[in-house]
Amino acid sequence: MTVPTVAELLQSACAELERAEVFCGHGTDNYWDEAVYLLRHVCSWPVDVDRSVLQQPIEREPQQQFEQLLARRIAERIPAPYLTGEAWFCGIPFNVDERVIIPRSPIAQLITAQFRPWLLQPPANVLDLCCGSGCIGIATAAAVPSAEVVLSDLSDAALAVAASNIERHDLAERVKINCGDLFAGLQGQQFELIVCNPPYVDAEDFATMPAEYRHEPTMALVSGDDGLDFTRRLLQQAPDHLTEQGLLICEVGNSAVALEEAFPDLALTWLEFEEGDGGVFVTDRDQLLAERHRRA
Structure with a gap:
């Protein structure tokens, strides 16, 4: 039996993924990277593995393990x-499983x-709200x-994953965990920066999302x-937890249009990115207080 090279195995996998019309959107945007992601895991290769590996023959055991993962990826649509x-974010590996969404x-x-x-100046204290992993x-x-960071989430299950990542990166001295809905458990605490990637998918979009989600x-x-149930509450309560010059950065994805319609007078700066989607805004404590007063 002819032993395939790594490149041949990956090319075959790409063809299978394409035929099956799997969705790439959880760390990759193409079939080649999706296949590489799985094979790199099986072979324990570093992220920067030399491309010369493509011409090497693949041993039978890792080939079988790869094919098993590929089969599950296709049949069960598991990201x-x-x-x-494991998922990568900011060039850093994170533990992930189905208790948390995949970083992206x-x-x-x-x-x-x-x-x-x-x-x-770099923020001295930061709140990662709806932290997931x-x-x-x-x-x-x-x-x-120099930053002190609080990870907060409503889900105990998600926070267990977050705790494993704090341990993985040896950051227990500077990164703490809070369990609560929105700002519950954070009474009296203020932050120079609140970063929030909350739930924001509306009912219509969720009904049509690929099976992977x-x-x-x-x-x-x-x-x-409309995808804004959480964000409405966030905008109302956030100024109480921001320092005088504090900023809120929040991702709302495709619900950005609905947000602008719901808050036409709130000054939001929409950010542009070289890679990835938009739907991320920045605003400050003064603007949030002004909006709250308008709605009082």
Whole structure:
């Protein structure tokens, strides 16, 4: 029997993924990267493995393991990071499973820039609200070594994953966990920066999403008919937890249009990214207080 090279195995896998019309959107945007993601896990290759490996023959055992993962990826529509138990965000690996959504926010680009130019100085304290796996807050702690970070989420299950990532990256001294709905458990605490990637998918979009998204926790995705149930509460309560010059950065994805319609007078700056989708805004404490007063 002819032993395939790594490249041949990957090309064959790409053809299978394409025939099956699987959806790529959980860390990759094409079939080649999707196949590489699975094979790299099986072979324990580093992210920057040399491309010369493509011409090497693949041994039978890793080939079989890869084919088993590929079969599950196709038949069950399980996103690749759930099959490997690992996702990458800001160049950092994170533990993931079906208790948390898979990291993929364009907010990563803000983190690597230490939130410049929106903050003139790196933030001293940060709240990662709706933290899920903790990827935003932990990546912020890694990018800003002086920052104290709180990861907060309503889900105990998600926070267990976040705790494993704090331990994985040895950040327990600077990254703490809070369990509560919105700002519950954070009374009296104020932050220079609140970063939030909340549930924001509206009912219509959720009904038409690819099967891969059904593996992610619904409570982390869906937020009412227009996707804004959580965000409305956030905008109302956030100014009480921001310092005088504090900023709120929030992702609302496709619900951006609905948000502008619901809050026509609230000054929101919509951010543009070199990679990934938009739907991320920044606003400050003064603007949020003004909006609250208008609605009082």
